[in-house]
Amino acid sequence: MSDVTQRLEELTLGTRLRLEELIPRESLVDLTASYHELFGVPLKVFDGSGKLLAEAGPAPSLYVWLASLRGARAALEYVVDHVKQLDPGAGDVSYPCVTGASYRVSAIQYEGRRLGRVIFGPYLGAVPAEVPPELLLAEPDLDPARALALLAEMPRAREETITQVVAHLRRGLEIILFSGHKALLTSNMHLASVKESFKELQAKNQSLQEAFDRLKELDRLKSNFLATVSHELRTPLTSIIGYSEMLHEGLAGELTGEQRDFVGTIKEKGEQLLELIKGLLDLSKLESGTMSLRKSELSIAETLNEVGSTLAPAARKKNVALSVQVSAGLPRLWGDAERLRQVFLNLTENALKFTPVGGSVTLSATATELAATATEDEEDDDGAVFFAAKRPALQVRVTDTGIGIPEAERSKVFDAFYQVDGSSTREAGGTGLGLSIVKRLVDGHDGTISIESNEPQGTVFVITLPLQRAGQR
Amino acid sequence: MQLDFVARELTIKLVYYGPALSGKTTNLQALHKAADPESSGRLMTLETRDDRTLFFDLLPLTFKGTGGLSVRLKVFTVPGQVIHASTRKLVVQGADGVAFIADSRTSETTNNATAFLDLKQNVKESGLKLKQLPLVIQFNKRDMPDIRSEEELAELAAQGREPVYLAVATRGEGVVETFMGLLYLTWTALDAANDLNKKFDFDEAALLREVAGKLGYQGSLEQLLGSSVGGVLGQRWLARKAGG
Ligand SMILES: Nc1nc2c(ncn2[C@@H]2O[C@H](COP(=O)(O)OP(=O)(O)OP(=O)(O)O)[C@@H](O)[C@H]2O)c(=O)[nH]1
Ligand SMILES: Nc1ncnc2c1ncn2[C@@H]1O[C@H](COP(=O)(O)OP(=O)(O)OP(=O)(O)O)[C@@H](O)[C@H]1O
Ligand SMILES: [Mg+2]
Ligand SMILES: [Mg+2]
Numbered sequence: 255m256s257d258v259t260q261r262l263e264e265l266t267l268g269t270r271l272r273l274e275e276l277i278p279r280e281s282l283v284d285l286t287a288s289y290h291e292l293f294g295v296p297l298k299v300f301d302g303s304g305k306l307l308a309e310a311g312p313a314p315s316l317y318v319w320l321a322s323l324r325g326a327r328a329a330l331e332y333v334v335d336h337v338k339q340l341d342p343g344a345g346d347v348s349y350p351c352v353t354g355a356s357y358r359v360s361a362i363q364y365e366g367r368r369l370g371r372v373i374f375g376p377y378l379g380a381v382p383a384e385v386p387p388e389l390l391l392a393e394p395d396l397d398p399a400r401a402l403a404l405l406a407e408m409p410r411a412r413e414e415t416i417t418q419v420v421a422h423l424r425r426g427l428e429i430i431l432f433s434g435h436k437a438l439l440t441s442n443m444h445l446a447s448v449k450e451s452f453k454e455l456q457a458k459n460q461s462l463q464e465a466f467d468r469l470k471e472l473d474r475l476k477s478n479f480l481a482t483v484s485h486e487l488r489t490p491l492t493s494i495i496g497y498s499e500m501l502h503e504g505l506a507g508e509l510t511g512e513q514r515d516f517v518g519t520i521k522e523k524g525e526q527l528l529e530l531i532k533g534l535l536d537l538s539k540l541e542s543g544t545m546s547l548r549k550s551e552l553s554i555a556e557t558l559n560e561v562g563s564t565l566a567p568a569a570r571k572k573n574v575a576l577s578v579q580v581s582a583g584l585p586r587l588w589g590d591a592e593r594l595r596q597v598f599l600n601l602t603e604n605a606l607k608f609t610p611v612g613g614s615v616t617l618s619a620t621a622t623e624l625a626a627t628a629t630e631d632e633e634d635d636d637g638a639v640f641f642a643a644k645r646p647a648l649q650v651r652v653t654d655t656g657i658g659i660p661e662a663e664r665s666k667v668f669d670a671f672y673q674v675d676g677s678s679t680r681e682a683g684g685t686g687l688g689l690s691i692v693k694r695l696v697d698g699h700d701g702t703i704s705i706e707s708n709e710p711q712g713t714v715f716v717i718t719l720p721l722q723r724a725g726q727r
Numbered sequence: 728m729q730l731d732f733v734a735r736e737l738t739i740k741l742v743y744y745g746p747a748l749s750g751k752t753t754n755l756q757a758l759h760k761a762a763d764p765e766s767s768g769r770l771m772t773l774e775t776r777d778d779r780t781l782f783f784d785l786l787p788l789t790f791k792g793t794g795g796l797s798v799r800l801k802v803f804t805v806p807g808q809v810i811h812a813s814t815r816k817l818v819v820q821g822a823d824g825v826a827f828i829a830d831s832r833t834s835e836t837t838n839n840a841t842a843f844l845d846l847k848q849n850v851k852e853s854g855l856k857l858k859q860l861p862l863v864i865q866f867n868k869r870d871m872p873d874i875r876s877e878e879e880l881a882e883l884a885a886q887g888r889e890p891v892y893l894a895v896a897t898r899g900e901g902v903v904e905t906f907m908g909l910l911y912l913t914w915t916a917l918d919a920a921n922d923l924n925k926k927f928d929f930d931e932a933a934l935l936r937e938v939a940g941k942l943g944y945q946g947s948l949e950q951l952l953g954s955s956v957g958g959v960l961g962q963r964w965l966a967r968k969a970g971g
Binding site for chain 1 (some may be wrong): 769773783789817821
């Protein structure tokens, strides 16, 4: 059991309650002062272990004087000792002093348990006509005139009055103790329930973390599996394509027209399959972070021109215009030439694929800047002074006049296997891997990729690549 | 339970559990009203909002007992609202016996069951089994329309181990009966585990009579304990008396 719940149990069951916990000491001091003020009788409050918590009213001058006389002092000390040890039970008892005055001892009870005691006194019922014999017995040389004069100055109260005052104080204290107990319980309950909720949250976080770790591990296994399987598929597939190529070319004897057609189809489908497998392999390598980029200085103009000339025949066949526009004097880029070519090849292939006859596709590159912070939110320039300056970058735009990508789909098309639904797209074929590879490769170059609309028709893919050189990071 | 050998005091914790608004607080108020001021402390209501319990209510009752062993009963209610789950768990910890206050209305059947499962779960989490915990069930609000019939409850009560009581807590009906049933079951369980009657030469019948009397019950103990639906406790009580 924790400390908090243990304490709560003590508090609720009422075992081990202490007077000082239930009433602040200052309140007890104020309370005793106000009782003294009202009734003129000195009083003291002790806790359960006999420690003095509060007192009010000075010692009467008679007692101060008597304390200076040896015999009288001994007698007074004897009385005080007794009073302190008096057991009032659950109520109160009085005790006479040698001076003829009384003490009244009352228990402070809460829920049937004694938490402390209050002692009233000394007080005198009535001023005596002569010095009490007990006092003379204790101090035979006492000056009777002085004693009588001081006796007349003693605090005075009748026993019935004290009985009423004590009852009143006990009732008041009971109410105060109850409120104190309640306040104490409330704050402890607050504490305990906050602790309890925290414990529950922690347990939940723990199980979430475990689930997350398990998923991450599964994801890693999946990537590994994908990499292995696609690699293993590639080898025999390369043979299948090679042999069907040889058959197709008649290296194993002349084929009939129909046989050539069939073998041609096998070869074509085999090549499609190989492309798919290569894509999967790339993706899994990118996902597992095992694809290493071989970066060097390169010219974006060269890359884009290569892409243009590779795809020119396809564009011509489809009757779509394909052009490359690069501003003069662009700085050189630090990147993996092969992978960047793959990026723009993919994007341009898509553009051609989704642009109908008579349309146009343009690749263009310009100099720009990239915010140094990872934020893509242009509004967010708060505290810009704390962050590195914008970095110089290149922007490449792949613009087409095709079917366009609806706003809502723009963030999804970068997911693997995601294709915008619609008969026109499905006619276009493909597996939906292209953009997910593109996105990861751009990420690998610390760049950004986004989609805009080409008014009035078509799509623009905007790729921004920082110019960073080796040694700059 | 806490046994203070020096002060010769036994402190027993009883908890009123149940769905929101079933009348737990009302039960405690009725007990407080019925109790002789000499045995009952103030009813402490810890934090409420719109009369809904947020932490708990606590009614302390003190009885002289016999054999020099006095008995303190601390009767708690839990907050029934679903969101106060962790508070319920804290309050039910260390309970020696539980009274489950159900709402008799047919519309509340699912809430009763959910709260009961919640009790089971919380008792389990505190390391106990509900089976080992003295438990009585009260179907409160018998004065409302559209309530589950007495015949149906009697039939169900006969199948379960817990004594079932019918009550209208707002009128104080069935409140003392439920409480006495709970006290009786709790005492016999504590006695079985701690041999209290023998160790302290304790007269449990005298205690039960004292408590019933201080709660203003006029009839006999047999009558009182037999007042659950089907009267199971009354029979057990007679058998226990004959046996011990
Ligand atoms: N008609 C009727 N109303 C009742 C009865 N018992 C309680 N109520 C009412 O039901 C409402 C809720 O009673 P409470 O005792 O506050 O309920 P609770 O179980 O303590 O509720 P929480 O503290 O929220 O868990 C109040 O308005 C009561 O007056 C009953 O026997 N009959
Ligand atoms: N230029 C574009 N115009 C319109 N839609 C596009 C364009 N580029 C991509 N898309 C949409 O995004 C989807 C995903 O593109 P992605 O390149 O990932 O897959 P794919 O081209 O369908 O197949 P794959 O590239 O694997 O052969 C496409 O199926 C298409 O719906
Ligand atoms: Mg594609
Ligand atoms: Mg309540």
